[in-house]
Amino acid sequence: MTGARDTHEAKPQTGRRLQLEECESFLVHEARLLDEGRFDEWLTLFTQDARYWVPSEPDQADPFDTVSLMYDDRRLLETRVRRLSSPRIYSQEPRSRTSRMIGNISIEDDDGAASMLVRSKFVLIEFRRNEQRLFGGTCFHRLIVDEGAIRIALKQVNLVNCDAPLDGLVVPF
Amino acid sequence: MLDKVGEDVISLVRPGVVHRRLYDDAAIFELELERIFGSAWIYVGHESQVKEPGDYFCTQLGRKPIVIVRGADRKLHALHNQCAHRGAMVVALDKGNTDEFQCCYHGWTYHLDGRLKAVPLQHGYPADFSTKNPAMSMNSVPRVSSYRGFIFVNQSAEGDDLDSWLGYMTTSLDDMVDRAPEGEIEVAGGVFKHVYNGNWKIYLENLCDAAHPWFTHRSSIDAAQKQNDEVHSDGAGEIAIRQMRQNGAPYSFWESQVGIWTYPNGHSYLGDYHDDKKLVAALNDPVFRDYIAAMEDKKGKKETQRIIEIRRWNSIVYPNLSFMSGFQQLRVIHPLAVDRTLVCTYSFKLRGAPPEMFHNTIRFANIVNGTGSLVLTDDLEIYNRIGLGISSEGAEWLQIGRGYLSDVAGEHGGRRGKNSTSEVYIRNMFDAWLHYMARAASPSPRPQQEPILA
Numbered sequence: 001m002t003g004a005r006d007t008h009e010a011k012p013q014t015g016r017r018l019q020l021e022e023c024e025s026f027l028v029h030e031a032r033l034l035d036e037g038r039f040d041e042w043l044t045l046f047t048q049d050a051r052y053w054v055p056s057e058p059d060q061a062d063p064f065d066t067v068s069l070m071y072d073d074r075r076l077l078e079t080r081v082r083r084l085s086s087p088r089i090y091s092q093e094p095r096s097r098t099s100r101m102i103g104n105i106s107i108e109d110d111d112g113a114a115s116m117l118v119r120s121k122f123v124l125i126e127f128r129r130n131e132q133r134l135f136g137g138t139c140f141h142r143l144i145v146d147e148g149a150i151r152i153a154l155k156q157v158n159l160v161n162c163d164a165p166l167d168g169l170v171v172p173f
Numbered sequence: 174m175l176d177k178v179g180e181d182v183i184s185l186v187r188p189g190v191v192h193r194r195l196y197d198d199a200a201i202f203e204l205e206l207e208r209i210f211g212s213a214w215i216y217v218g219h220e221s222q223v224k225e226p227g228d229y230f231c232t233q234l235g236r237k238p239i240v241i242v243r244g245a246d247r248k249l250h251a252l253h254n255q256c257a258h259r260g261a262m263v264v265a266l267d268k269g270n271t272d273e274f275q276c277c278y279h280g281w282t283y284h285l286d287g288r289l290k291a292v293p294l295q296h297g298y299p300a301d302f303s304t305k306n307p308a309m310s311m312n313s314v315p316r317v318s319s320y321r322g323f324i325f326v327n328q329s330a331e332g333d334d335l336d337s338w339l340g341y342m343t344t345s346l347d348d349m350v351d352r353a354p355e356g357e358i359e360v361a362g363g364v365f366k367h368v369y370n371g372n373w374k375i376y377l378e379n380l381c382d383a384a385h386p387w388f389t390h391r392s393s394i395d396a397a398q399k400q401n402d403e404v405h406s407d408g409a410g411e412i413a414i415r416q417m418r419q420n421g422a423p424y425s426f427w428e429s430q431v432g433i434w435t436y437p438n439g440h441s442y443l444g445d446y447h448d449d450k451k452l453v454a455a456l457n458d459p460v461f462r463d464y465i466a467a468m469e470d471k472k473g474k475k476e477t478q479r480i481i482e483i484r485r486w487n488s489i490v491y492p493n494l495s496f497m498s499g500f501q502q503l504r505v506i507h508p509l510a511v512d513r514t515l516v517c518t519y520s521f522k523l524r525g526a527p528p529e530m531f532h533n534t535i536r537f538a539n540i541v542n543g544t545g546s547l548v549l550t551d552d553l554e555i556y557n558r559i560g561l562g563i564s565s566e567g568a569e570w571l572q573i574g575r576g577y578l579s580d581v582a583g584e585h586g587g588r589r590g591k592n593s594t595s596e597v598y599i600r601n602m603f604d605a606w607l608h609y610m611a612r613a614a615s616p617s618p619r620p621q622q623e624p625i626l627a
């Protein structure tokens with residue numbers, strides 16, 4: 001087990017407000033899982049009714065009336081992650097390498113014990129087949145504490161270039 | 174009479190094969206822009222995007238930026254987005270509403286139909302300068318026409334009118350509109366914009382390809398087949414996973430259930446694909462029952478039945494339009510360079526249908542046309558790999574001969590594959606391609622025939 005994993009499993013108590021440092025450690029841990037391709041472990045960070053959303057427009061109101069670069073309920077997120085480990089995922093042949101930086105973390109609201117909304121900024125470099133792409137934007141994590149562990153109920157990724165012409169997006173943000 | 178390049182390109186299409194240069198030669202690409210995109214009807218948008226006078230949107234015709242605008246007289250105009258003065262692009266936003274167009278460089282101002290309205294410092298120009306001079310305007314594309322709201326433009330003043338050029342494909346556009354209980358559809362729900370490093374023709378050639386899902390989409394098929402359906406879904410996963418599983422239908426299904434039909438001018442459709450029990454024939458779904466009720470209320474039971482039973486998966490109007498009439502999806506192909514292509518995809522809302530129907534349309538769009546889709550990303554990988562592979566001189570001739578000797582004559586001037594895995598629709602597009610590229614001889618489309626004999 002890695003140090004990052006240990007950090008993540010600092011086990012906040014149910015009903016206790018998360019401190020900013022705990023949120024930060026959690027987000028850094030999540031980014032590390034993604035960069036290291038540990039998608040199965042990444043999936044375990046989400047709640048059983050979680051949603052993962054990358055809007056296609058700036059200020060997009062919802063994922064129902066407008067298309068999204070990615071919009072997964074828990075069922076589709078599981079399939080997305082399962083596909084990532086397929087030996088026949090041609091769009092990951094060769095695999096992407098990614099590097100994520102996270103910062104400017106703030107707690108936007110919290111309704112006491114139940115959940116809190118954490119806002120962060122990120123920069124993501126993706127390299128694949130001789131080409132490097134740069135993504136950046138704002139993330140919102142709706143976090144809850146479930147049986148002592150932090151879980152993501154909603155992850156929303158607002159890309160700066162969400163409405164740009166783009167080649168395929170395969171590795172999750 | 175053919176020029177040298179014309180004769181050259183004709184030699185690159187043979188029975189059942191095409192030369193790789195058609196996808197890799199920049200000189201041929203330039204000729205395509207001039208001869209195909211310069212004389213075919215090119216889809217640019219839908220009238221719901223320009224409902225009121227002054228409504229406009231920007232797009233491109235080949236590489237040329239154009240603006241489509243509804244004039245004060247409510248007529249549609251297609252203008253080159255270029256100032257007559259120094260050539261600057263005049264309209265900078267993707268869409269909007271305006272009384273006039275004004276260039277930000279020296280303030281030349283244009284009417285909505287492109288005529289020059291006013292010029293600052295007019296006294297400084299030569300004595301014969303006049304704002305009334307037609308050459309001093311944002312130039313119009315020679316022809317603009319729409320069929321049931323679908324707007325096409327033509328850079329050539331001559332040739333078939335839109336309806337006769339579309340031919341039997343009008344029935345696919347009819348299907349798109351007829352599914353609206355109140356008989357009108359509108360562009361809604363945003364747009365996906367994909368780019369890939371490959372030729373524009375590759376995209377069209379994949380859209381009706383029934384032989385590729387089993388391989389190309391294997392990763393998403395496998396992942397979807399293993400998915401536990403008890404896991405929470407708000408509808409997104411349900412629709413996406415069903416579509417992915419459908420892609421895993423065995424070859425026997427594609428060869429017995431699905432059909433491919435082609436028509437003059439390069440048009441075609443793949444039909445009798447799955448009827449999708451949620452989206453287009455969901456008789457047990459409460460939302461769909463409400464939809465059927467709305468349809469029967471407006472159109473009657475018999476007409477509703479006729480419409481619902483049409484099962485066209487994907488239609489191609491050559492050279493730049495593809496749409497899924499039963500699923501309210503439409504794709505526009507923009508060739509940017511010989512090895513660079515942009516595709517924009519749109520969703521349509523059916524007027525008079527329950528709102529939840531449109532949510533399902535969006536869910537379907539995300540999986541079928543989404544930039545981050547578990548399915549489309551493998552198609553994009555294929556386009557990029559063709560782009561990478563095709564520059565090699567290893568293989569000169571590429572195969573488009575599947576089903577070549579088993580195609581059969583169809584109705585309405587077309588021919589169809591014996592079954593859906595025939596590449597007849599690719600050969601049909603190359604018939605049109607040859608016609609446009611060697612068009613010096615005749616202004617009307619060549620009759621359908623088996624691939625050109627060298």
